[in-house]
Amino acid sequence: MVTWLDIDTDGAPRVALLDGTAEGLDENALRTRARKVGEAVGAGAVSRSYCHPYALVGWHTGPLGVDIERVVPCDEQFGSSICTPTEIVRASRATDRELISLWSSKEALSKALGDALDYVPRRLESPAGWPAGVCGVWRAATLPAPSGYCAWACWRAR
Numbered sequence: 001m002v003t004w005l006d007i008d009t010d011g012a013p014r015v016a017l018l019d020g021t022a023e024g025l026d027e028n029a030l031r032t033r034a035r036k037v038g039e040a041v042g043a044g045a046v047s048r049s050y051c052h053p054y055a056l057v058g059w060h061t062g063p064l065g066v067d068i069e070r071v072v073p074c075d076e077q078f079g080s081s082i083c084t085p086t087e088i089v090r091a092s093r094a095t096d097r098e099l100i101s102l103w104s105s106k107e108a109l110s111k112a113l114g115d116a117l118d119y120v121p122r123r124l125e126s127p128a129g130w131p132a133g134v135c136g137v138w139r140a141a142t143l144p145a146p147s148g149y150c151a152w153a154c155w156r157a158r
Contacts, residue, residue, distance in 0.1 A: 002037060005151075007141045009133070013060035013155050014041075015143060017068075020053035027052040047111050054146060060155050065111025066143075068151040069104040071097050082106065082121040087129070101150040102126045105140060108152040112138070127154055 001022035005015045016037060020030040027050070034055040038046040041059045049056045049067045058066040079091040082103050091099060105127040110119040127133065127140030134140075143151035 005143050007143070007153060009139060009141060011158050012139070012141065013058045013064050013066075013153055015056060015058040015066060015153055017143075017145070017151075018055040018057065019146075020055070025053070030055050047108075049107070049111075049151075051149065054149060056143070056151060056153075058153055058155075061158065062156040063112045063114075064153070064155040065108040065113070066151070066153045067104045067107035067111065068143075068145060068149055069100050069107070071100045071148050071150060074099040084122055084125055087126060097150065101142065101152070102128050104150045105142075105152045105154070108154040109138070109140065112154040112156065127152065 001019045003017045005017055018034055025033060030052055031050055034048050034057050038048060038057045045060050045062060045064045047058045047064045047066045051068045051070050054068055056066040056068045058064050074096045079099055083091045106121050106124050109127050130140055137157050139157050140154045143153055145151040
């Protein structure tokens with residue numbers, strides 16, 4: 001099942017949430033389905049993220065990153081491994097959901113910037129801290145996600 005997610009910002013990307021449970025998809029079939037949904041859109045930038053049984057697929061005219069993560073228990077080591085010095089104080093009081101959301105926002109941003117593996121989370125300020133989801137030419141938004149999940153989109157404004 002594909003659900004279109006609304007981002008209430010001019011020039012925002014289109015994002016679809018795929019629910020593999022509704023179609024009885026295992027992890028590999030979900031990935032295949034998400035690729036097909038992305039290919040159907042045609043030209044433009046496409047970003048995908050998987051956290052079985054869900055996947056996100058985003059499309060935009062410019063750089064874009066999407067991410068979905070399951071909320072799991074986080075220990076202090078996780079927080080210190082993903083937070084910049086500015087974020088670490090807030091993270092020490094954060095809930096598991098807030099830490100996973102912080103991580104998801106950084107994953108979406110790093111995908112939008114290029115190769116997600118090129119970025120060290122402790123050196124990348126989270127879009128969760130951007131006033132009104134704006135930082136220069138970059139935009140970010142939390143996405144509606146199923147219960148127990150966090151999702152983000154980051155994109156370059158036109």
